[in-house]
Amino acid sequence: MLNKIDIFSDPRKPAYLNFEAGAAPLKNPVPPGTLIKARAHRHKRMKDKVIERDCAAILLYDPLNIRYATDCSDMQVWTLHNAARYVMLFADGPTICFEYKQAMHLAEGLDMVDEVRPCISWFYFSAGPRSEEKANLWADEIADLVRKHGGGNMRLAVDKLEPLGFDALRSHGIEIVEGQQITEQARRNKSAEDLILMDWTLRVCEAGMWRMRENSVAGKTESEIWAELHYENIRNGGEWIETRLLSIGERTNPWFQECSDHVGVDSDMLSFDTDLIGPYGYCADISRSWTIGLVPPTDEQKRLYEHAVNQIMHNWKIIQPGMSYHEFNEKSWRMPEEFWARRYGVAVHGVGLCDEYPAIPTHVDMDRGAGYEGEFQPGDVLCVETCTGLEGGRECIKLEIQVLVTEDGTRRLDEFPLEDWI
Numbered sequence: 001m002l003n004k005i006d007i008f009s010d011p012r013k014p015a016y017l018n019f020e021a022g023a024a025p026l027k028n029p030v031p032p033g034t035l036i037k038a039r040a041h042r043h044k045r046m047k048d049k050v051i052e053r054d055c056a057a058i059l060l061y062d063p064l065n066i067r068y069a070t071d072c073s074d075m076q077v078w079t080l081h082n083a084a085r086y087v088m089l090f091a092d093g094p095t096i097c098f099e100y101k102q103a104m105h106l107a108e109g110l111d112m113v114d115e116v117r118p119c120i121s122w123f124y125f126s127a128g129p130r131s132e133e134k135a136n137l138w139a140d141e142i143a144d145l146v147r148k149h150g151g152g153n154m155r156l157a158v159d160k161l162e163p164l165g166f167d168a169l170r171s172h173g174i175e176i177v178e179g180q181q182i183t184e185q186a187r188r189n190k191s192a193e194d195l196i197l198m199d200w201t202l203r204v205c206e207a208g209m210w211r212m213r214e215n216s217v218a219g220k221t222e223s224e225i226w227a228e229l230h231y232e233n234i235r236n237g238g239e240w241i242e243t244r245l246l247s248i249g250e251r252t253n254p255w256f257q258e259c260s261d262h263v264g265v266d267s268d269m270l271s272f273d274t275d276l277i278g279p280y281g282y283c284a285d286i287s288r289s290w291t292i293g294l295v296p297p298t299d300e301q302k303r304l305y306e307h308a309v310n311q312i313m314h315n316w317k318i319i320q321p322g323m324s325y326h327e328f329n330e331k332s333w334r335m336p337e338e339f340w341a342r343r344y345g346v347a348v349h350g351v352g353l354c355d356e357y358p359a360i361p362t363h364v365d366m367d368r369g370a371g372y373e374g375e376f377q378p379g380d381v382l383c384v385e386t387c388t389g390l391e392g393g394r395e396c397i398k399l400e401i402q403v404l405v406t407e408d409g410t411r412r413l414d415e416f417p418l419e420d421w422i
Helices: 034-052 063-070 076-081 101-106 124-149 163-170 180-187 192-214 222-235 299-318 325-331 337-342
Strands: 057-060 086-090 095-099 115-118 155-158 175-178 246-248 269-273 287-291 348-351 355-360 381-389 396-406 409-412
Touching: 034 057, 034 063, 034 086, 034 180, 034 192, 057 063, 057 124, 057 180, 063 076, 063 086, 063 095, 063 180, 086 124, 095 101, 101 115, 124 163, 163 175, 180 355, 192 222, 222 246, 222 269, 269 396, 287 299, 299 325, 299 381, 299 396, 299 409, 325 355, 337 381
Parallel strands: 057 155, 095 115, 155 175
Antiparallel strands: 057 086, 086 095, 246 269, 269 287, 287 396, 348 355, 348 381, 381 396, 396 409
16 A cells, blocks of 8 residues: 555645635735835836837837836736737836726826826737728827937837837837847846745745645546646736646656646656746746655656756756856756756746746757856846656656845745655
8 A cells, every 4th residue: 555645734834724624815914015116116127228228118018018017917818919908118208008998997096107098909809901000090109109208219119019010110210129138137137025025926826836735636637736726826816827737647758748637646746837927926936746645756756856856956056146157057967868858948047927037948958059148146036947857758857946046145935845755
């Protein structure tokens, strides 16, 4: 008979998480005024980067960039694929939210928003065969604002834009500047208030992970276990989860098979990646692996797990402020060649409102010419990540931790324990 751990009495679980007794939502510990300070920091970061690139303004369509600059949240997932709202943030002028007409009230009264206007939508779903006509009306308004608030500067940064928009803006003499460098470099630096808000998302995420752990029993499907994370996130003010990356047993190898109606059995490995957008829009990007039934691992499961832990712990500990990405690569964990085929795409990546700059490949890819120049900076929040398995093997281990780069080193932000298998 398998020697199972009592899933309801794990001494590592925080005492306030009492799911079997029907726990109430967690109590939000964020102090009053924290969000206001975070908004001011984020808005200033975006404006400073616009000024550095000598642009009159930046036009934001990505809802995560809009959230960062204004803290206005409106149908975030829907507007990821429907260009129904946008923001104009001027270097020396107002920040104007163009909102879905029936939802303009969501931006009114926000600290960093100076004006709210109805958007002009010209994506095909809304405008149909009148898309070009609507795009020209939209460009007329954007150009008028650049002339009014740009001080003669006609350089407009843009984060993302449908093709019709480029020609429409250029016909007004506007020079379009790639805006993703501005948004990613702005978002990478986290203030003390950002970290308070992010910490709350991490606690909510980890509460969901404990709920998943207690439901990691034989007979449950991958989707049933994954739903526990969604439940805990939503009831505590979270927003959505970007992926469906949970798999069990042979479906963990290769990685990236999304959760399904596959049923777990005792001793199968369960692996997942949270990719959770929680309260206030911050991301908790954490990965863990454990066995269904929480039974002791097989020798092969233990071997894979030991390598995965060694990789992320080594890579975390070598990160220092001012270290270049190429120096990190030179000092990073050198995985044995048997694990190369199932390696993860990156060794380290940034995180904030979602996965963010930078993205640093493993040594296998960096040594082959992938990656780019750059260095770690204080205020970076990073995910240190691994996927460990064998091509042709049965299972993969997925682990990921979240750390902050400080002035004198790093500090781990997530608290959910790793398995005591090594």
